[in-house]
Amino acid sequence: MTETVQAAPARNRRTSGTKTSRRGGAAKPAADAETLVGYYRQMLLIRRFEERAARAYTEAKIGGYCHLNLGEEATVVGLMAALRPADYLFTNYREHGYALSKGISADRVMAELYGRSTGVSKGWGGSMHLFDAEARLLGGYGIVGGQVPLAAGAALAVSYKGGDEVVMCHMGDGTTAIGAFHESLNIAGLWDLPVVFVVINNGLGMGTTVEHSAAEPELYRRGAAYRMESARVDGTDVLAVRDAARTAVERARAESKPYLLETTSPRLKGHSVVDPARYRSKEEKEALKAADPLARMALELEEAGILSHDDRDKLDAEVTAEIDAAAAFADQSPSPDVSTLFDYTYATPVPGELRRLPADPVFGS
Amino acid sequence: MANVTYRQALRDTLRAEMLRDENVFLMGEEIGLFEGSYKITEGLLKEFGPRRVKDTPIAEEGFVGAAIGAAMLGLRPVVEIMTINFSLLALDQIVNHAAKIYGMFGGQASVPMVIRTPGGGGQQLGATHSQNVELFYSFIPGLKVVAPSTPAEASAMLKAAIRDDDPVLFLENLALYNTKGELPAAVEDIEPAEIGRAAVTRPGTDITIIGYSRMARVAAEVAETLAAEGVSAEVVDLRSLRPLDRATIVESVRRTGSAVVAEDDWLTYGIGAEIAATIQEGAFDWLDAPVRRVAMAEVPLPYAKSLETAALPSAESLLTAVRDTLRATGRTLEPAR
Numbered sequence: 001m002t003e004t005v006q007a008a009p010a011r012n013r014r015t016s017g018t019k020t021s022r023r024g025g026a027a028k029p030a031a032d033a034e035t036l037v038g039y040y041r042q043m044l045l046i047r048r049f050e051e052r053a054a055r056a057y058t059e060a061k062i063g064g065y066c067h068l069n070l071g072e073e074a075t076v077v078g079l080m081a082a083l084r085p086a087d088y089l090f091t092n093y094r095e096h097g098y099a100l101s102k103g104i105s106a107d108r109v110m111a112e113l114y115g116r117s118t119g120v121s122k123g124w125g126g127s128m129h130l131f132d133a134e135a136r137l138l139g140g141y142g143i144v145g146g147q148v149p150l151a152a153g154a155a156l157a158v159s160y161k162g163g164d165e166v167v168m169c170h171m172g173d174g175t176t177a178i179g180a181f182h183e184s185l186n187i188a189g190l191w192d193l194p195v196v197f198v199v200i201n202n203g204l205g206m207g208t209t210v211e212h213s214a215a216e217p218e219l220y221r222r223g224a225a226y227r228m229e230s231a232r233v234d235g236t237d238v239l240a241v242r243d244a245a246r247t248a249v250e251r252a253r254a255e256s257k258p259y260l261l262e263t264t265s266p267r268l269k270g271h272s273v274v275d276p277a278r279y280r281s282k283e284e285k286e287a288l289k290a291a292d293p294l295a296r297m298a299l300e301l302e303e304a305g306i307l308s309h310d311d312r313d314k315l316d317a318e319v320t321a322e323i324d325a326a327a328a329f330a331d332q333s334p335s336p337d338v339s340t341l342f343d344y345t346y347a348t349p350v351p352g353e354l355r356r357l358p359a360d361p362v363f364g365s
Numbered sequence: 366m367a368n369v370t371y372r373q374a375l376r377d378t379l380r381a382e383m384l385r386d387e388n389v390f391l392m393g394e395e396i397g398l399f400e401g402s403y404k405i406t407e408g409l410l411k412e413f414g415p416r417r418v419k420d421t422p423i424a425e426e427g428f429v430g431a432a433i434g435a436a437m438l439g440l441r442p443v444v445e446i447m448t449i450n451f452s453l454l455a456l457d458q459i460v461n462h463a464a465k466i467y468g469m470f471g472g473q474a475s476v477p478m479v480i481r482t483p484g485g486g487g488q489q490l491g492a493t494h495s496q497n498v499e500l501f502y503s504f505i506p507g508l509k510v511v512a513p514s515t516p517a518e519a520s521a522m523l524k525a526a527i528r529d530d531d532p533v534l535f536l537e538n539l540a541l542y543n544t545k546g547e548l549p550a551a552v553e554d555i556e557p558a559e560i561g562r563a564a565v566t567r568p569g570t571d572i573t574i575i576g577y578s579r580m581a582r583v584a585a586e587v588a589e590t591l592a593a594e595g596v597s598a599e600v601v602d603l604r605s606l607r608p609l610d611r612a613t614i615v616e617s618v619r620r621t622g623s624a625v626v627a628e629d630d631w632l633t634y635g636i637g638a639e640i641a642a643t644i645q646e647g648a649f650d651w652l653d654a655p656v657r658r659v660a661m662a663e664v665p666l667p668y669a670k671s672l673e674t675a676a677l678p679s680a681e682s683l684l685t686a687v688r689d690t691l692r693a694t695g696r697t698l699e700p701a702r
Contacts, residue, residue: 149430
């Protein structure tokens with residue numbers, strides 16, 4: 001089910017590129033019908049949310065950049081199922097699904113995408129910068145790798161205070177090339193920090209393949225350089241992801257040790273909403289359909305007699321209505337008032353802060 | 366009251382703040398076992414242990430980012446970056462993260478962190494170890510940048526910086542560490558300064574000299590020389606580069622009618638450019654002469670002592686610029702040369 005590397009040096013195996021290990025012949029992880037349908041519903045919610053976000057973007061309701069979790073739904077739900085509500089999450093800019101699965105309402109996530117004051121970040125962050133203190137989502141981050149040192153620091157704070165929370169930190173495959181990744185893994189290893197680094201490998205950093213940017217394309221093996229336990233898991237299999245993440249999270253909690261988990265899943269569409277992905281061949285695009293985790297789970301649930309075709313349609317209608325309501329909520333929510341423009345520059349007010357609009361003089365009004 | 370070095374004031378203030386608040390802890394390269402490259406953290410590892418005095422690997426981006434993350438969860442890290450030159454390795458974390466987190470997430474998390482770091486040239490450290498790049502940070506909304514020039518100010522401002530809920534870049538200077546000054550009280554009783562206030566450290570009527578950090582001390586020295594010649598120079602110590610206390614600058618120049626800015630950074634786009642623009646906008650009708658700037662020569666600072674000395678601002682170069690400016694006002698008190 002998962003390939004695991006212990007803290008010992010990696011064996012010299014032939015690399016298999018981005019081909020992911022599947023559950024294969026191993027025994028399926030257990031979950032009851034209700035749990036499975038719950039996971040499926042969350043995955044479906046993410047799928048419908050992202051489709052709606054793409055539509056809203058073309059309708060110019062959403063601005064800036066907009067990166068979708070399409071193809072990543074099983075990874076999202078599996079990872080979030082392994083966390084306790086008190087655990088902290090740092091993630092990157094491809095993050096809508098994580099916010100939803102961490103327990104934030106679709107209304108507040110969609111409102112943030114629309115740039116409204118009812119959004120999770122009050123309209124200050126947009127798609128790439130979702131944050132909710134209560135849900136302990138400590139940010140989506142738009143700079144590749146920026147969140148990785150922050151997550152190590154949050155884990156340092158947990159450990160300093162003697163807490164039992166775990167910090168999970170997501171990043172894309174491309175992030176494993178950046179210096180901040182290596183500096184943070186070294187620090188986390190050195191200081192025994194309770195943090196789980198998750199590399200969400202969708203095979204592409206924008207249009208650059210993993211093989212084109214990583215000298216060691218089996219990205220989870222990078223943990224060995226920091227004597228960090230690591231594993232790779234099939235990111236289209238929600239239960240496999242959940243179980244691999246649980247192992248990582250509970251090890252971090254119990255032993256205060258960092259862990260590097262790699263998930264592999266397809267990116268069904270372009271890098272962002274505006275990317276038509278012309279760098280992908282027709283064959284590649286065809287193959288993506290077969291790799292769709294949502295279709296795969298629907299089929300599995302139907303075959304197992306857990307969720308019939310009709311029940312699935314009912315669920316879909318329910319979820320679609322929820323997303324429609326979220327879009328309506330966002331659309332009807334007010335834009336932030338211009339009078340609030342200077343509210344969040346400093347947490348401790350200071351004299352001398354310039355509060356001027358572009359045409360205003362520095363002195364006088 | 367005690368006459369202490371700038372270094373001692375910093376060290377004793379760090380210790381006092383660590384005793385006062387359990388959430389205050391130190392991070393940086395060589396600050397523990399080695400006791401700091403400039404010995405600011407001397408004895409603190411022994412007293413507080415490795416939980417509160419953390420030696421870091423050489424990874425500025427990593428440990429500055431880790432400090433930000435720890436601050437987001439309510440701790441108050443005080444990070445030492447060995448010199449401001451090395452802060453460039455952490456630029457992404459300081460500019461894109463520390464400065465943005467409060468605003469970008471709608472005020473949900475603040476970053477109560479201090480980065481202590483010395484600038485300064487004149488030590489023959491060559492081009493990469495002698496820069497004064499505080500401007501980069503002073504440019505960024507969301508950051509606060511303070512630059513105390515005396516031991517008393519260093520203590521009061523370090524307290525303020527540690528207790529502030531925003532990221533503060535605390536600029537020290539290699540040339541100031543051994544300078545001495547009186548503390549107004551025992552370190553634990555010193556009142557925190559108010560960040561964002563400049564000070565008129567010497568009142569005068571003929572010209573305003575504006576400086577910060579080392580150059581505020583040089584300005585005071587120059588004012589003393591001028592006093593002996595019958596010139597009354599007012600000295601404004603900026604103390605805070607962001608926010609900038611524009612009111613104090615403009616008020617002073619409106620009274621004296623002329624100004625010279627003394628800065629240790631490069632002239633083009635430097636701190637002095639902002640001060641000169643501020644004076645132009647706030648005191649245009651009061652100016653009797655153009656605002657002059659005394660700044661480093663626009664070269665990567667050379668190693669050879671002869672070249673380094675020529676490139677750096679000094680009391681002599683400041684004196685020359687002040688005299689030129691006084692002559693330009695037509696109110697010069699010195700005999701024509």
